[in-house]
Amino acid sequence: MLVSLDNKRKRLSFVGLRKYMNPTIYDVARLTGLSIATVSRAFSNPELVREKTRQRVFEAAGVLHYSPNAIAQAMALQRTNKIAFLICKEGATILDEFYAGICNGIMRATNRLDYELVISTAADWKSAAGTSKNKQVEGVILGGNARPDMISEFQSRKVSVVLVNNLIPGLGVPCVVSDEYGGVRQALEYLINQGHRNIAMLAGRFSPYILNERYRAFSEIVQAHGLPVDTCYIKLCDPTVEGAAEACRELLSREDRPTAIFSTNDVVAVGAMKAARRLGLRIPEDLAVTGLDDSSVCRMLEPELTSVHIDCCEMGELSVRIMKELLSGEKGVPQVTVVPTELQIRGSA
Amino acid sequence: MLVSLDNKRKRLSFVGLRKYMNPTIYDVARLTGLSIATVSRAFSNPELVREKTRQRVFEAAGVLHYSPNAIAQAMALQRTNKIAFLICKEGATILDEFYAGICNGIMRATNRLDYELVISTAADWKSAAGTSKNKQVEGVILGGNARPDMISEFQSRKVSVVLVNNLIPGLGVPCVVSDEYGGVRQALEYLINQGHRNIAMLAGRFSPYILNERYRAFSEIVQAHGLPVDTCYIKLCDPTVEGAAEACRELLSREDRPTAIFSTNDVVAVGAMKAARRLGLRIPEDLAVTGLDDSSVCRMLEPELTSVHIDCCEMGELSVRIMKELLSGEKGVPQVTVVPTELQIRGSA
DNA sequence: GCGAAAAATAAAAGCGTTTACAAAACCAAA
DNA sequence: TTTGGTTTTGTAAACGCTTTTATTTTTCGC
Numbered sequence: 001m002l003v004s005l006d007n008k009r010k011r012l013s014f015v016g017l018r019k020y021m022n023p024t025i026y027d028v029a030r031l032t033g034l035s036i037a038t039v040s041r042a043f044s045n046p047e048l049v050r051e052k053t054r055q056r057v058f059e060a061a062g063v064l065h066y067s068p069n070a071i072a073q074a075m076a077l078q079r080t081n082k083i084a085f086l087i088c089k090e091g092a093t094i095l096d097e098f099y100a101g102i103c104n105g106i107m108r109a110t111n112r113l114d115y116e117l118v119i120s121t122a123a124d125w126k127s128a129a130g131t132s133k134n135k136q137v138e139g140v141i142l143g144g145n146a147r148p149d150m151i152s153e154f155q156s157r158k159v160s161v162v163l164v165n166n167l168i169p170g171l172g173v174p175c176v177v178s179d180e181y182g183g184v185r186q187a188l189e190y191l192i193n194q195g196h197r198n199i200a201m202l203a204g205r206f207s208p209y210i211l212n213e214r215y216r217a218f219s220e221i222v223q224a225h226g227l228p229v230d231t232c233y234i235k236l237c238d239p240t241v242e243g244a245a246e247a248c249r250e251l252l253s254r255e256d257r258p259t260a261i262f263s264t265n266d267v268v269a270v271g272a273m274k275a276a277r278r279l280g281l282r283i284p285e286d287l288a289v290t291g292l293d294d295s296s297v298c299r300m301l302e303p304e305l306t307s308v309h310i311d312c313c314e315m316g317e318l319s320v321r322i323m324k325e326l327l328s329g330e331k332g333v334p335q336v337t338v339v340p341t342e343l344q345i346r347g348s349a
Numbered sequence: 350m351l352v353s354l355d356n357k358r359k360r361l362s363f364v365g366l367r368k369y370m371n372p373t374i375y376d377v378a379r380l381t382g383l384s385i386a387t388v389s390r391a392f393s394n395p396e397l398v399r400e401k402t403r404q405r406v407f408e409a410a411g412v413l414h415y416s417p418n419a420i421a422q423a424m425a426l427q428r429t430n431k432i433a434f435l436i437c438k439e440g441a442t443i444l445d446e447f448y449a450g451i452c453n454g455i456m457r458a459t460n461r462l463d464y465e466l467v468i469s470t471a472a473d474w475k476s477a478a479g480t481s482k483n484k485q486v487e488g489v490i491l492g493g494n495a496r497p498d499m500i501s502e503f504q505s506r507k508v509s510v511v512l513v514n515n516l517i518p519g520l521g522v523p524c525v526v527s528d529e530y531g532g533v534r535q536a537l538e539y540l541i542n543q544g545h546r547n548i549a550m551l552a553g554r555f556s557p558y559i560l561n562e563r564y565r566a567f568s569e570i571v572q573a574h575g576l577p578v579d580t581c582y583i584k585l586c587d588p589t590v591e592g593a594a595e596a597c598r599e600l601l602s603r604e605d606r607p608t609a610i611f612s613t614n615d616v617v618a619v620g621a622m623k624a625a626r627r628l629g630l631r632i633p634e635d636l637a638v639t640g641l642d643d644s645s646v647c648r649m650l651e652p653e654l655t656s657v658h659i660d661c662c663e664m665g666e667l668s669v670r671i672m673k674e675l676l677s678g679e680k681g682v683p684q685v686t687v688v689p690t691e692l693q694i695r696g697s698a
Numbered sequence: 699g700c701g702a703a704a705a706a707t708a709a710a711a712g713c714g715t716t717t718a719c720a721a722a723a724c725c726a727a728a
Numbered sequence: 729t730t731t732g733g734t735t736t737t738g739t740a741a742a743c744g745c746t747t748t749t750a751t752t753t754t755t756c757g758c
Contacts, residue, residue, distance in 0.1 A: 026744080041746090124457075
């Protein structure tokens with residue numbers, strides 16, 4: 001007890017020796033003549049100190065350039081305010097424009113809410129498991145096709161989980177997705193209104209949820225408009241330019257070749273356009289093509305690509321907002337949040 | 350003294366009460382019967398403990414799932430191991446493929462070196478200044494056109510600085526750049542070898558260093574090959590598709606119109622291609638176009654774009670490596686690091 | 699001007715590490 | 729066995745904050 005007191009006293013009087021370090025709460029206390037407890041409260045619970053005192057503290061903090069040390073706060077409060085965004089898609093990184101968009105939204109929101117963010121891919125994260133860094137996150141936002149065992153591992157470690165661009169029901173994990181069904185509808189109804197009757201769907205292989213939703217939307221909507229639903233008109237392909245081009249070539253060599261191709265992402269649409277061009281078909285006269293994502297490439301193509309805009313940034317922001325609710329223990333956190341899409345009409349359809 | 354001892358004792362015996370918290374060094378100490386100092390050393394200075402002891406510690410750590418708490422370490426060591434990557438370019442974010450590439454490299458390297466990374470734009474960073482988060486970084490990597498006053502502010506706060514994709518001499522700040530001069534040479538000599546004599550340069554407005562270097566390279570190399578250097582052949586433009594298209598249209602309406610366009614980035618090249626197509630010129634027969642960056646869009650275009658590849662990822666990794674040297678106080682840190690470029694020949698030239 | 703209640707402030711413990719210093723253990727030579 | 733040196737381990741303070749508890753000061757009704 002005595003020793004401890006002595007130390008504190010020492011701290012208060014030897015501040016001069018620490019002149020090259022950042023100012024601490026002790027420096028402010030000394031300058032104001034208050035105790036460190038009061039200074040602390042002035043910052044984190046201002047309503048507990050007299051207004052005049054608070055001002056005195058802030059003034060001193062100003063001249064000393066003091067601001068609370070986040071590390072020490074984390075230590076004392078036992079919380080890191082740190083969350084992670086993991087890209088769970090084979091081979092994808094921040095270079096994938098879609099995830100970069102989500103990431104951008106996440107960064108915005110974390111910035112605003114003063115969360116700390118670590119960004120990684122699922123694979124890198126795994127390989128760094130056990131690293132002290134990993135263990136300090138209070139929540140993870142899982143982007144894309146997260147494996148259930150990964151999710152339950154986080155849950156078992158009491159790490160909050162939010163899924164973005166994926167939806168797994170029954171796990172109690174909040175999900176943020178774009179309006180897959182509505183997006184498909186926007187594109188399809190536009191094509192139908194343009195008079196197309198033979199519409200094919202060129203689908204890259206994505207996570208089960210997304211693929212399934214788009215497939216369901218396509219069949220139901222086509223059917224609802226009295227058009228024939230021929231499963232041959234639905235073609236899976238690798239989500240690469242060449243994979244899509246090859247698949248599209250096959251579609252286009254049918255006798256009753258489609259007059260429009262609904263692609264489930266922009267890269268696939270690029271492949272479709274390439275295939276059409278190689279077959280001497282003009283776009284959009286001979287073949288209409290629509291994309292999905294509305295990535296930056298749309299405006300670079302010739303003709304420019306009509307595409308369904310997905311608001312990745314909003315998805316990212318929402319997932320952080322939901323994470324925040326989770327972390328602050330709120331009840332009734334929405335289990336699925338849907339962000340609307342919007343058709344961007346350009347030259348290709 | 351007595352109190353303090355008592356507390357530690359308490360800690361060692363009441364561990365059961367903390368069953369829902371992460372295990373601490375005390376838990377490992379108790380399980381092994383060693384002191385926390387020894388456990389700590391087993392982790393951070395293994396050479397100071399007997400091999401047998403070290404094993405005992407690791408075994409216990411294994412069963413308890415213990416790993417050192419990074420926050421507490423940061424607290425004790427007075428270092429955060431945290432660095433920031435700031436994108437210093439008007440309006441640019443992680444969505445800019447070039448910076449996403451650098452960022453990817455930075456993430457890789459920081460992951461490997463167990464650094465903590467915060468990513469932001471210069472603007473966001475400014476607006477969050479004073480936030481405790483900002484203050485904990487030991488170094489910043491500034492990407493793009495960093496303002497000198499920003500740099501010196503960091504320096505004055507003893508925050509290490511590395512510049513990436515920018516070079517400012519005389520400031521004592523290490524810089525990592527791509528081989529701008531060499532990249533221009535690769536593209537130009539290729540075009541010259543293809544027989545082109547009228548080569549124009551379409552230059553987006555970039556940071557002074559980059560623009561200047563490319564300009565200098567262009568003039569010198571053209572001259573070295575005995576071609577006319579007509580400054581009318583060098584055209585500045587906005588680095589957008591439409592800005593470039595407009596500038597290119599002007600270039601192409603000259604009587605002695607160029608037969609090849611060297612664009613200083615891929616987006617500009619896209620604009621050039623659009624302009625050519627609008628004038629009914631075929632690529633590459635009537636007009637050859639080269640890009641610079643070798644971004645993902647190159648392979649989506651028709652014809653595919655010949656472009657100078659810049660290894661952004663490597664630039665990112667290098668800047669972290671250099672930051673590490675800076676932070677560990679090494680002497681003789683290289684002041685400028687140049688990463689080589691490579692011409693990717695495709696259909697457009 | 700008094701006492702009680704309310705408000706403001708102070709003291710000290712605690713968060714999980716690292717490390718200087720001290721003590722103990724070990725070992726080889728005397 | 730003792731001595732002296734080296735290696736290994738232990739003790740306790742320190743890092744900068746928050747917060748519970750305790751104490752002091754202020755406020756206010758009488």
